[in-house]
Amino acid sequence: MSTDGDARPHAVGTHPGGTHPGGDPDGxxxxxxxxxxxxRQAQRRRRRFTRPLSHHLGNAxxxxxxxxxxxxxxxxxxxxxxxxxxxxxxxxxTEAALPLDTDNLVACALLVLGAVAVGALRRLGPVFLRPExxxxxxxxxxxxxxxxxxxxxxxVLAPTIVGAFGVGTLVTILLGGGVAGLLTWALLAAGxxxxxxxxxxxxxxxxxxxxxxxxxxxVVATALLGVALIAGPGTPTVALGGLGVVLLVSATxxxxxxxxxxxxxxxxxxxxxxxxxxxxxxxxxxxxxxEIGRLMAPEPLQPRRSxxxxxxxxxxxxxxxxxxxxxxxxxxxxxxxxxLARQPWRLVQxxxxxxxSALLLVPGMHWVANTAVMLAAAVLAALAVxxxxxxxxxxxxxxxxxxxxxxxxxxGHLVVPVACLMVxxxxxxxxxxxxxxxxxxxxxxxxxxxxxxxxxxxxxAVRSAMRTAPDWSEFIATPIGPIPDGFLRSLSQGxxxxxxxxxxxxxxxxxxxxxxxxxxxxxxVSAFAVVLALWTAEGD
Numbered sequence: 001m002s003t004d005g006d007a008r009p010h011a012v013g014t015h016p017g018g019t020h021p022g023g024d025p026d027g028x029x030x031x032x033x034x035x036x037x038x039x040r041q042a043q044r045r046r047r048r049f050t051r052p053l054s055h056h057l058g059n060a061x062x063x064x065x066x067x068x069x070x071x072x073x074x075x076x077x078x079x080x081x082x083x084x085x086x087x088x089x090x091x092x093x094t095e096a097a098l099p100l101d102t103d104n105l106v107a108c109a110l111l112v113l114g115a116v117a118v119g120a121l122r123r124l125g126p127v128f129l130r131p132e133x134x135x136x137x138x139x140x141x142x143x144x145x146x147x148x149x150x151x152x153x154x155x156v157l158a159p160t161i162v163g164a165f166g167v168g169t170l171v172t173i174l175l176g177g178g179v180a181g182l183l184t185w186a187l188l189a190a191g192x193x194x195x196x197x198x199x200x201x202x203x204x205x206x207x208x209x210x211x212x213x214x215x216x217x218x219v220v221a222t223a224l225l226g227v228a229l230i231a232g233p234g235t236p237t238v239a240l241g242g243l244g245v246v247l248l249v250s251a252t253x254x255x256x257x258x259x260x261x262x263x264x265x266x267x268x269x270x271x272x273x274x275x276x277x278x279x280x281x282x283x284x285x286x287x288x289x290x291e292i293g294r295l296m297a298p299e300p301l302q303p304r305r306s307x308x309x310x311x312x313x314x315x316x317x318x319x320x321x322x323x324x325x326x327x328x329x330x331x332x333x334x335x336x337x338x339x340l341a342r343q344p345w346r347l348v349q350x351x352x353x354x355x356x357s358a359l360l361l362v363p364g365m366h367w368v369a370n371t372a373v374m375l376a377a378a379v380l381a382a383l384a385v386x387x388x389x390x391x392x393x394x395x396x397x398x399x400x401x402x403x404x405x406x407x408x409x410x411x412g413h414l415v416v417p418v419a420c421l422m423v424x425x426x427x428x429x430x431x432x433x434x435x436x437x438x439x440x441x442x443x444x445x446x447x448x449x450x451x452x453x454x455x456x457x458x459x460x461a462v463r464s465a466m467r468t469a470p471d472w473s474e475f476i477a478t479p480i481g482p483i484p485d486g487f488l489r490s491l492s493q494g495x496x497x498x499x500x501x502x503x504x505x506x507x508x509x510x511x512x513x514x515x516x517x518x519x520x521x522x523x524x525v526s527a528f529a530v531v532l533a534l535w536t537a538e539g540d
Contacts, residue, residue, distance in 0.1 A: 032137050033146040039136075077173045078182070104224065106171060107188060107240050111221035114192035115214040120296050121200035124280065126156045127265050128273035138267055148262045152201065157255075160197055164189035184241035191247030192217070198255040204269070205261050220247075287487065288470070294394055297387065300342040309334050328404045332412025335398070336388035340416060346384040350420055353381030354427040360435050370509045374428070375502060378457050381424045382498075385417040386461035393466045407534045410462060414533060418458030425454025432508065445514040449504060449522045456501035456526030459533040464494025466533075497529040 127148055129138060137147070168186030177184065195217060203209060224243070276295055283291035315330035340346055356377040360370055392399050392413065399409045429450025470484035470491075504522040508514060 030142050032142050032144045108221045108225050110192050111217050114196040115217035117196045118199045118214050122203055124277050125273040126200045127152050127204055128277050129270055131274055131278050134271050134274045145263045149259050160193040161190050164193040187241050187244030191244040195247050195251040198251040202258050205258055325404050325408045328402045328408045329412040333415035336416040339388045349384035350381045353377045354424050357428045357431045360431050367509050371506055382457050382461040385420045386465040389413040389462050389465035410534050413462050417461040418455050421457045422451050422454035425450040448519045452522040452526045456529040459529035460497045462533040463497050467493035497532050500525045501529050
């Protein structure tokens with residue numbers, strides 16, 4: 001209230017006692033960044049009186065100790081691996097004859113990962129506000145460009161660059177290169193990360209699709225791959241550092257130009273991305289990988305015409321004792337097929353998983369690398385086809401409405417993953433045959449084992465998608481923080497079956513022969529994985 005006794009409220013941006021957080025002294029709306037800074041200063045003043053000095057000293061000690069321990073571990077890894085990286089350690093030597101250096105392959109992989117990450121960053125914003133910022137500041141009048149730019153830089157860009165340097169350190173440990181290699185990979189990873197953030201921010205601010213930016217990164221990766229193939233092995237790694245500098249400078253410049261129109265982001269989208277980012281943060285703290293995948297997944301495409309639903313039509317004709325169960329299986333399978341068809345990128349992911357297995361054809365690769373390639377291809381394909389089951393497990397209502405046992409519903413969820421992964425397994429069996437694995441047997445045995453492996457990986461996909469959620473009502477105190485009771489059991493549902501299903505073909509990679517025993521072992525473990533998928537949930 002004013003001092004002369006009238007009922008006029010204080011002007012926007014002014015406070016009793018003469019405190020003025022910013023803005024126009026004549027009553028104009030202050031900039032939201034000024035309000036944010038004033039709020040932070042007020043919090044610091046209050047925290048100074050409510051928190052003792054020992055609390056701040058304890059936080060500083062924890063941070064310094066963490067940096068010291070992590071730095072010591074990384075330093076010893078860099079020193080122990082030397083210039084050759086992990087490839088120089090005893091037992092991991094390889095005689096693989098590649099048409100280009102491993103460094104160039106990893107550089108292409110980083111660029112491709114950056115292009116893939118554009119979609120995930122776009123779903124998180126990348127321009128967003130925290131929930132309390134949306135509630136307190138978004139509805140206030142005043143300019144928001146500086147506030148949104150600061151959030152983009154501090155909350156998205158800075159952690160991304162720090163993570164990129166961590167990736168560069170990891171690549172240096174694996175491939176070697178010393179200090180020059182560390183600087184090269186850090187620059188390339190940072191440039192790729194900033195380019196991905198810039199592409200996502202440009203798509204959000206200008207309200208355009210992120211496809212052109214993705215294609216730009218893929219074109220750079222393809223050009224790098226072509227240059228490496230022409231030049232052959234021996235391409236200097238310093239050139240990759242130069243590419244990273246070019247990406248970093250160009251992406252940063254583009255980001256500075258784009259942020260001039262950052263105020264054009266609608267309030268509704270800022271609130272939506274805020275909720276999604278907050279959900280991802282909560283899921284990360286609770287270590288719920290399934291929820292992270294659900295939040296980061298793009299929404300299915302809207303249907304353009306009525307679906308024919310042949311499986312559901314066929315189920316209507318079935319009667320008798322097993323008619324209800326069969327109708328349930330066909331109905332659930334039809335719903336999963338429709339949902340997967342409206343996500344064509346999932347089928348592309350399965351195709352990428354099948355194509356990734358072609359790396360097994362490279363001669364002279366270590367069995368560890370071959371096993372990692374096969375498992376990566378399987379997990380990539382299984383995660384793609386398990387999406388309908390994950391959505392059904394989250395919603396709960398549609399599955400509970402079927403008038404049969406939940407096991408028949410889960411059997412319906414098995415149909416589409418098994419059908420898709422059997423195709424993937426056939427490709428894997430053909431690749432193993434061409435690679436000369438299991439030379440003691442005929443080619444048909446490996447193809448049959450691959451088909452049966454697809455059945456098992458379908459069970460892995462459903463078991464992982466429909467696993468029991470951790471119960472946070474009771475938790476166990478650990479040195480890394482509280483962990484819910486039964487968390488490890490929930491987290492292992494899926495990987496446990498994957499280890500069993502992968503075992504027979506891993507034995508083939510280790511030199512075991514292909515024959516009827518291989519097919520029988522694969523059939524047994526795949527059947528066991530399917531049974532585990534049917535009995536995933538409790539309380540049936």
